[in-house]
Amino acid sequence: MPSESAKTTPSSAVRPLTFWEYFKEWSERDCSQKRQKKLCYNNIVRFMGTDFDWDDVDSAFHFRLVQKMQEANFGINYQWKTISQLKTVMNEGRKLKYHHNLEFQDFKTKREDPDTVYLTKDEIELLWEYEPKGELDRKARDLFLLGVYSCARFSDYSRLSMDMIHDGVVHFTQVKTASSVMVPASPRLIAILERNGGAAPHLEQQHLNEWIKRVCRDCGIDTPVEITTSNGLKHTTEVRPKWKCVSSHAARRSGIVGLYMTGIPLKQVMLIDGHRDEDSLRHYLRITKEENAELLKDNPNVTIELSAHCD
Numbered sequence: 001m002p003s004e005s006a007k008t009t010p011s012s013a014v015r016p017l018t019f020w021e022y023f024k025e026w027s028e029r030d031c032s033q034k035r036q037k038k039l040c041y042n043n044i045v046r047f048m049g050t051d052f053d054w055d056d057v058d059s060a061f062h063f064r065l066v067q068k069m070q071e072a073n074f075g076i077n078y079q080w081k082t083i084s085q086l087k088t089v090m091n092e093g094r095k096l097k098y099h100h101n102l103e104f105q106d107f108k109t110k111r112e113d114p115d116t117v118y119l120t121k122d123e124i125e126l127l128w129e130y131e132p133k134g135e136l137d138r139k140a141r142d143l144f145l146l147g148v149y150s151c152a153r154f155s156d157y158s159r160l161s162m163d164m165i166h167d168g169v170v171h172f173t174q175v176k177t178a179s180s181v182m183v184p185a186s187p188r189l190i191a192i193l194e195r196n197g198g199a200a201p202h203l204e205q206q207h208l209n210e211w212i213k214r215v216c217r218d219c220g221i222d223t224p225v226e227i228t229t230s231n232g233l234k235h236t237t238e239v240r241p242k243w244k245c246v247s248s249h250a251a252r253r254s255g256i257v258g259l260y261m262t263g264i265p266l267k268q269v270m271l272i273d274g275h276r277d278e279d280s281l282r283h284y285l286r287i288t289k290e291e292n293a294e295l296l297k298d299n300p301n302v303t304i305e306l307s308a309h310c311d
Contacts, residue, residue: 054099140211147251161199216243
C-alpha cells in the first residue's frame with residue numbers, strides 16, 4: 001500500500017473571480033495606464049454601485065452608465081475611454097472563463113478628435129533657438145523637442161538615452177503598445193541628449209505641460225486657435241493663443257505632422273511613429289487648408305490632375 005505521505009488529495013476547482021475581484025486587481029496593476037485604470041474603477045463605483053457581477057454588464061447597464069456620465073458633464077472622449085476600459089475588463093474576464101456574457105462587445109460610444117495643436121516648422125525653430133531663463137525652462141524645451149524629433153509618446157521620449165542609439169538609429173520599445181520602433185537619430189536629437197548627460201532630462205509630465213506653455217509664450221507662439229471642448233452633450237468653442245494649448249502630446253503630433261509636410265508617405269511615417277493603421281495616424285494630420293495647399297502646390301502629379309479637371 002502507498003504510504004500516507006504518498007497519498008494525494010484532489011485539488012478543488014479554482015473559484016472564478018467575481019467582476020469586482022477581477023476589476024479591482026486590474027485597476028491596481030502597475031503599468032503606465034494605472035492612473036487611468038483607477039479613474040475608470042472609481043467612475044464605475046460612483047455611477048453604478050457595486051451590487052452586480054459579470055452577467056449584469058449588459059446593454060441596459062451600458063445605456064445607464066453613458067446617461068449618468070452625460071449628466072455629470074463628462075467629455076465625449078472621457079466617456080469613450082471609460083467604456084473602452086470596461087470592455088477590456090469584460091473581454092479579459094471572458095478569456096479567463098469567468099463569464100460567458102457577450103453583450104459588452106456591442107457597446108458603442110462616440111469619440112471625437114481632440115483639439116490637440118501642433119507646432120509648425122518655424123515655431124519649432126523658435127524653440128530650438130530659445131535661450132532658457134532657468135533650469136526648468138531648459139528641461140521643458142529640451143524634453144519637448146525630443147518628442148518632436150522622435151515622434152514618440154511622452155512615456156517613450158522621456159526615457160530616451162544615447163544607449164538606445166546604434167548606427168544612427170534610435171531603437172526602443174513603446175511602453176503603450178510593446179512594439180519595437182526605430183527612429184533616425186537626427187543631429188538635434190543627439191545634441192539634446194548629449195547636453196543632458198546622455199539621457200532625456202527628467203521632468204514629470206504634469207510639470208512639462210506647465211513649463212512648456214511658459215516657454216512657448218516667451219517664444220511668441222501665440223497664433224489664435226479655436227478649441228472645442230465637450231461637457232456631457234454640450235460643446236463649447238473658444239479662441240486661445242496657441243501657447244496655452246501646447247502640451248506633452250503636442251510634441252509627438254508636431255513631429256508626425258512635420259514628417260508628413262515634407263512629403264514622406266504615410267506608410268513610412270507609420271514605421272517611424274509606431275502607428276499600426278492609417279486611420280489612427282490621420283487623427284494627427286488635421287492640417288489647415290492653407291498648409292495642405294502649400295504641401296501640394298509643388299507636387300507635379302497634383303498639378304497635372306488639377307489641370308486635367310480644369311480643361
